[in-house]
Amino acid sequence: MKLISISLALCLCSNILFGQTPCSLDNSFDTDGKIVSDGSRTVDCITALPNGLSIITYNPMSTGHVYLRKLTANGTVDNSFGVNGKLNLQVASSRTEVKDLLYYNNQVYCCGTTSTGTNTYPFIARFHLNGKMDSTFGYNGYNYNVQHYSYNSLAIESGTGKYWLEA
Amino acid sequence: MKDFDELMVTRYHSSGYIDGNFGNLGITTYTTAASGQYYEVRHLNLDQSGKLS
Numbered sequence: 105m106k107l108i109s110i111s112l113a114l115c116l117c118s119n120i121l122f123g124q125t126p127c128s129l130d131n132s133f134d135t136d137g138k139i140v141s142d143g144s145r146t147v148d149c150i151t152a153l154p155n156g157l158s159i160i161t162y163n164p165m166s167t168g169h170v171y172l173r174k175l176t177a178n179g180t181v182d183n184s185f186g187v188n189g190k191l192n193l194q195v196a197s198s199r200t201e202v203k204d205l206l207y208y209n210n211q212v213y214c215c216g217t218t219s220t221g222t223n224t225y226p227f228i229a230r231f232h233l234n235g236k237m238d239s240t241f242g243y244n245g246y247n248y249n250v251q252h253y254s255y256n257s258l259a260i261e262s263g264t265g266k267y268w269l270e271a
Numbered sequence: 272m273k274d275f276d277e278l279m280v281t282r283y284h285s286s287g288y289i290d291g292n293f294g295n296l297g298i299t300t301y302t303t304a305a306s307g308q309y310y311e312v313r314h315l316n317l318d319q320s321g322k323l324s
Binding site: 228230240241242243245246247249251252255256257258259260261264265266268269270 | 278279280281282283284285286287288289290298312313314315316317321323
């Protein structure tokens with residue numbers, strides 16, 4: 105009985121000490137440990153930025169274009185990012201979807217697939233941490249390649265800044 | 272994800288344009304050994320020696 109009482113006391117103490125049971129949602133993020141945002145979309149990519157910030161992508165379920173948002177460490181949407189807290193990245197006319205997302209040298213790179221409704225292409229894009237496209241990169245911040253359908257993954261050479269894409 | 276019998280790796284300059292000095296005009300292609308075989312690649316890794324996997 106004494107052993108059981110000590111075990112229960114230890115369990116209670118651990119909850120008091122750590123304030124959170126293992127694998128539970130972190131309620132300090134947003135208000136309940138999760139963000140529900142932008143209906144009819146799926147979150148596919150997230151990349152960490154310095155100071156606990158992150159960039160997250162919301163791909164469309166059907167036609168439409170990807171939304172990107174910047175979140176603070178506590179899960180608040182940074183409304184200074186893009187336009188009203190959102191970068192709406194459109195490459196071709198019908199659909200744009202991000203497959204990979206990387207932070208490198210104070211800029212964010214993403215790649216994926218884009219469609220006119222008739223033809224589908226892979227694309228690569230670069231934007232600044234304020235959610236504005238980098239107009240010095242490719243054609244006003246993006247480039248695409250008509251020889252395939254999708255860039256699924258992205259890697260950047262730390263020495264040269266050149267990058268590799270897999271389709 | 273759609274499967275392909277051909278895997279393409281493309282190298283770009285930091286300016287956003289294809290590096291034509293790599294492979295065939297910036298692109299190298301790997302084809303599966305036989306029909307009915309497909310690649311499904313979801314992640315590309317570049318190690319410190321510059322090798323891709």
